[in-house]
Amino acid sequence: MEHPQQPEDSMSQDLSEAVKAASREVHSQAENSEFMKNFQKGQVTRDGFKLLMASLYHIYTALEAEIEDNKENPVYAPLYFPEELHRRAALEQDMAFWYGPRWQEAIPYTKATRRYVRRLQEVGRTEPELLVAHAYTRYLGDLSGGQVLKKIAQKALDLPSSGEGVAFFTFPHVVSATKFKQLYRSRMNSLEMTPEVRHRVIEEVKSSFLLNIQLFEELQELLTRDTKDQSPSKAPELRRRAGSRAQDPTPSETPGGKLPLSILSPVPLLRWVLTLSFLVATVAVGLYAM
Numbered sequence: 001m002e003h004p005q006q007p008e009d010s011m012s013q014d015l016s017e018a019v020k021a022a023s024r025e026v027h028s029q030a031e032n033s034e035f036m037k038n039f040q041k042g043q044v045t046r047d048g049f050k051l052l053m054a055s056l057y058h059i060y061t062a063l064e065a066e067i068e069d070n071k072e073n074p075v076y077a078p079l080y081f082p083e084e085l086h087r088r089a090a091l092e093q094d095m096a097f098w099y100g101p102r103w104q105e106a107i108p109y110t111k112a113t114r115r116y117v118r119r120l121q122e123v124g125r126t127e128p129e130l131l132v133a134h135a136y137t138r139y140l141g142d143l144s145g146g147q148v149l150k151k152i153a154q155k156a157l158d159l160p161s162s163g164e165g166v167a168f169f170t171f172p173h174v175v176s177a178t179k180f181k182q183l184y185r186s187r188m189n190s191l192e193m194t195p196e197v198r199h200r201v202i203e204e205v206k207s208s209f210l211l212n213i214q215l216f217e218e219l220q221e222l223l224t225r226d227t228k229d230q231s232p233s234k235a236p237e238l239r240r241r242a243g244s245r246a247q248d249p250t251p252s253e254t255p256g257g258k259l260p261l262s263i264l265s266p267v268p269l270l271r272w273v274l275t276l277s278f279l280v281a282t283v284a285v286g287l288y289a290m
């Protein structure tokens with residue numbers, strides 16, 4: 001997507017315009033990450049979608065806990081829209097749909113997700129004036145590109161049009177996303193902040209995009225590694241679209257619905273030991289032949 005030149009930040013510019021301009025480049029990076037590019041092409045698998053949704057569950061649980069703790073703090077209060085925006089309850093429904101009734105024990109919690117969660121907690125507890133950056137990046141994104149992703153996922157994963165499995169993307173209390181975004185931007189612009197805080201907010205928006213990009217990169221890596229670990233006969237099965245029963249274990253899951261160790265842990269030690277032994281043996285044979 002082509003964008004006009006990014007203007008320099010100046011205090012005369014509204015905060016909403018400044019963050020949009022400052023994040024143009026990272027937004028484009030996020031859109032163009034392999035995970036998101038595949039998603040936009042309709043190449044989203046059940047495994048990939050489940051991983052993403054579980055990460056979002058952890059992220060929004062953390063974000064919204066920090067928001068609740070700061071709902072009366074003037075650095076955040078004007079942006080407090082729990083009915084319209086908060087996603088935790090919707091994500092709980094999605095978790096039950098994708099992982100079954102015991103989803104709390106079954107959902108993965110990846111490294112990049114933990115990193116994102118840690119930053120949200122740090123911000124909420126020590127720099128609440130930066131919460132606006134995280135709320136902006138996620139909620140305005142969900143009300144924009146998120147709506148396109150919902151339709152793509154429903155089609156690619158053959159989900160019911162009633163919205164099961166994609167509650168996260170559905171905002172029943174937002175009648176017009178465009179109008180709500182306008183209201184949200186005007187509330188952002190009403191926040192009182194010093195130039196120093198404003199600068200940190202803008203930087204935090206970029207960091208927040210980067211946390212999302214790192215998450216997409218990690219999820220893509222986990223999925224690629226998992227597909228490679230499958231035997232050729234099982235690989236197409238892994239890419240299979242979701243059927244009507246979302247919780248049926250796929251070959252990539254353990255019976256309890258957990259993702260296999262292969263996609264959540266580092267390369268097994270055994271593989272390294274075998275590779276090393278092979279190299280030592282090759283060198284020894286070479287020396288012997290000389």
Ligand code: HEM
Nearest residue numbers: 020030031036040136137138140141144145146148209212
């Ligand atoms: C497939 C990936 C994505 C697509 C197709 C997409 C698309 C869009 C579109 C069309 C807009 C509306 C732009 C406008 O109103 O001028 C938008 C806005 C936005 N997107 Fe994305 N997006 C994607 C990924 C993301 C991600 C990963 C994030 C962050 C986590 C994000 C955050 C935002 C934000 C914060 C806005 C609001 C910009 C503003 O008006 O200030 N987007 N996106």
